[in-house]
Amino acid sequence: MDFTAQARAAKDASRALATATRATKDAALHAMADALATAEADVLAANATDVAAAEQAGTAASLVDRLRLDPSRLAGMVDGLRQLAALPDPVGDVVRGWSRPDGVQVRQVRVPLGVVGIIYEARPNVTADAAGICLKSGNAVLLRGSSSALHSNTAVTAALRAGLERVGLDADAVQLVTGGREVTKEMMAARGLVDVLIPRGGAGLIEAVVTGSQVPVIETGTGNCHLVVDADADPGTALGIMVNAKVQRPSVCNSLETMLVHRDIAAGFLPRALAVLAEHGVTVHGDPEVAALDEAVVPAEEDDFTGEALSLDLSVAVVDDLDAALAHIRRYGSGHSETIVTESRRAADRFVAEVDAAAVLVNASSRFVDGGELGFGAEIGISTQKLHARGPMGLAEMTSTKFVLLGDGQVRA
Structure with a gap:
């Protein structure tokens, strides 16, 4: 499937997720966790292939550490999905509300962003974390991991999609985007299909996405x-x-x-x-x-x-x-x-x-300074920008808002 087809499928899946109940999303998260735990041997074998290739290529030890999975880290990914299921659903939360003098009720409520694109390096745990957070907040997600983690990300995504199918949700709500650099450029140009991009990685990756994207970007930053x-x-x-x-x-x-x-x-x-x-x-x-x-x-x-x-x-x-x-x-x-x-x-x-x-x-x-430590469950990343989201990005940060006005025939004078 080419990227445009993937993005359109994600758009369709996002519409169904936007109205899914908390019970449905939580059941999906548990099913995804079960499927990931069941696939442990396959995931670790795939990860071993990626790690061996990175070490053979002379990749820095710090980057290999980010890439590496072991039973403990995989268990953390599984637990992260279950923790998300236990958290309140942000969709529909009333941020603020009031009544006008003429009786019109005004509410600002949280709604999903739609289709979220994540462009990230190495760390295959991001694949599960991002998928879980996006699902719980009612968003479809397009996961663009680095080539260094391709085997790991493929195995993790297959398990997550199997979990979605098990509860009757559209598996295209979670998709892995593969291909060369031209695919990343397509993601950055997919305004109207992708609602927001989040780069997660080194300074070079973040700078490239922030400066080159036509799609709105939530900027995660390096940590000096x-x-x-x-x-x-x-x-x-x-x-x-x-x-x-x-x-x-x-x-x-x-x-x-x-x-x-x-x-x-x-x-x-x-x-x-x-x-x-x-x-x-x-x-x-x-x-x-x-x-x-x-x-x-x-x-x-x-x-x-x-x-x-x-x-x-x-x-x-x-x-x-x-x-x-x-x-x-x-x-x-x-x-x-x-x-x-x-x-x-x-x-x-x-x-x-x-x-x-x-x-x-x-x-x-x-x-x-971590989503799990602050009680958010897994996190998408740490935003260092000042618009919309700042700091660890959990469920609430993966929503936008809309104003809902309820009246009984009032008109503006």
Whole structure:
């Protein structure tokens, strides 16, 4: 089936989904989860093929980690679908409402977006997450994964479609889009068939979709996440957050990339931090003051502060005060997630007020900036834009609204 035919089939499927009851959608999600669990051996075998090809091609370890599935990660995909079934249905929710003086009832209600196109790299878990979120929010989805995950995505999508068919829903509500780069261009030009595109991946992919698409785009962003260790930080708290944010899973967008340490606490804190980071295999790229403390520190270059490492590499700098930390974040931050560790209410309040990011954290790890951790179930991605959706995109973010006016014959004067 060519892309235009797929998009038209998705459009037809979206019309039925828009009016599907919660019971029907939840039954579909459980059926999709059951089918995915049953297909575990096939999915893991397909994934092993993709991983082997990526390793043979010399793909970076961080990207291979994003690509890799194992029984635990697959179980997480299955659980994510079941968790979505347990969440409230956003479709039909009244965002706000009022009565006009003439008695006309006005309601703003949530409605599906329609057909959602997801263009993403590596991570085959996105295939299940995106399909589940789109289904629960009444949307059909066109999944355009990267060629590096083709076998994995094909196996996952086949299972999800089998689940839909099992409960009598149109399997074309979930479709995998394959082919060369020209297909991606077709998706970006499919205004009228595709209602919104969401790119999820590296900076290059996101930039290409944002600048080249004729279809409206919800922009997800890269995660150059900072941790500010304030003068009034508790050192133990800062060390715990630092390790969790950097080490737990360094290849994801909410992991720590840069740590800024207030000069007043640097002499006591940094030697401890460097020792702990070394124990966890983290390579520190430090400014001159940090590099002078330990010969294992790699002198930082400008590029070390500008983007995602997505690996066990951490950029560290000493800052004179909170003003300098805020200025550094304004210059280098990607608008994803920014953290401060401090016991000062004044510093915390100022940080929250002045940092321009989708998520701002006080004394907590940036690893919490995740749909599942925030109670949304699975997520489509982290939006770093300021229109419609910002932060983790769950069910509500995958809806639009329409105004419904109920009268009994009123006319405008």
